[in-house]
Amino acid sequence: MADTSVTRAVLLMNLGSPSSLQVKDVKTYLHEFLMDKRVIDYPYLFRKLLVDGIIVPFRAPRSAEAYGRIWWEEGSPLIVITKQLVAALSARVHVPVQWCMRYGMPRPDVAMDTLAQQYPNLQEVLLIPLYPHYAMSSYETAVVYAQHWHRKKRYPFRLAVLKPFYDDADYIQVLSAHIQNFLKPDYHLLFSYHGVPERHIRKSDITKQHCLQRTDCCEVPSPAHAFCYRHQVMVTTRLVAHRLGLGTDQYELSFQSRLGRDPWLKPYTAQRLQQLPAEGKKRLLVVCPAFVSDCLETLEEIDQEGRKTFLESGGESFEMIPCLNTIPSWIALLQKWIDQFVSGDQTMLWNAQPIKQAV
Structure with a gap:
């Protein structure tokens, strides 16, 4: 049943992962990743020839083997950790928390669809790109991709963005x-x-x-x-x-x-x-x-x-040294930023559009 009392929500966005260890799924993932013009910033036709003709066919089998060496019983470590992070945050904040990936699934619009359906009076969603630093191939492409789906599907809520936190x-x-x-x-x-x-x-x-x-x-x-x-x-x-x-x-x-x-x-x-x-x-x-x-x-x-x-x-x-993953202090910091957002404090929000690269 839709909850009409919720007006704000949070969307965590991570890099992404192949859906399985099968070479075909790794190829699909690598194609999407490497065809991003903010990752390989060459003209489209040359990029497509390079990616589909050279890189993916040779790299996919090796990448599948590499993923196999780190794959957990529950699945891709990155996806498992992201889900764990969402679960931990959901237990501590008073707004809904969803997650999405820049490459692979779930796409940002899948998560936004869920939020829009469950919370019809949603006014604003805080996008948290899980990248501390600004780079065109990480933070920028994540934000631009989320903004693309937000515009394309004309969601009624605003999309706020957490700024890079490298020096926070x-x-x-x-x-x-x-x-x-x-x-x-x-x-x-x-x-x-x-x-x-x-x-x-x-x-x-x-x-x-x-x-x-x-x-x-x-x-x-x-x-x-x-x-x-x-x-x-x-x-x-x-x-x-x-x-x-x-x-x-x-x-x-x-x-x-x-x-x-x-x-x-x-x-x-x-x-x-x-x-x-x-x-x-x-x-x-x-x-x-x-x-x-x-x-x-x-x-x-x-x-x-x-x-x-x-x-x-x-x-x-x-x-x-492991990444921050789901250590309590990292979860507490994310909670602090979310609480600031809910209270109307814009200290940690990105106040300018990411630059659009001419590639």
Whole structure:
């Protein structure tokens, strides 16, 4: 029965996952993901030839095997964790909470359909992209995709958006305290962020004259930083390291998941994992703050492949710090932001349209 008393709701949005381990389902997922013009930002026909003719046919079987190594009994870890997060939040907030994915199912309109049918007097939905940092291939594409379905189906409610929270004091405290639980003497801490092509950074530069134009561009104040992934991950790293009291020789950051041969943000995680033992850093902790939920990129790429690379290169001990997943402090922070939204506080809302890239 429809509930006419509810006027606000929440929609969590994560990356997505194949629906099963079958190669055909992995192909479907990879096609949707890689055909996104904010992921591979080439002209459509070239992108289609590259994705459907080269990448997907060769990558899908390997990806299916990789997913198989991290798949849980309940299903895809990312989907399971997202469902757990929704359940935990639903028990703590006084508004409905739904979830959707940028790639795969459920799409944003599926979740919005459910909300519209169950709560006919809904006035506003808070979209929470589960990405701390702004990047055209993560936060931006998620928001634009949700906005697309919101406009296309002409839902009567407004769609508010949580802004990137990479420098939010409460988020930094939660992330730092989580990392603190794993810190050990004589261990080196590697912040491994998902990489992006350098051209994405330049395209996201609203000034068109700042990002990657000088070696210290991320330290020089600029309006471009509101959209600059590189700047934002550096800020997160610096704030967390400061809160943990780490010296500059105790931590570093790198970028993982490179695809193709174009220049991506450096240094590359895979290379650093090979190099660190020779530099005397043989005991390693790795944290992946670009993700709030463990997924293929953390569980397989880092905890399995990265571990193997590091140990075979002479490392002695390797530990991956889990993502925030459903730890109580993370759930409490999400609850705080939701409560602020319900009360009319717009402090954590995104107040500008994500830029529309010319790709």
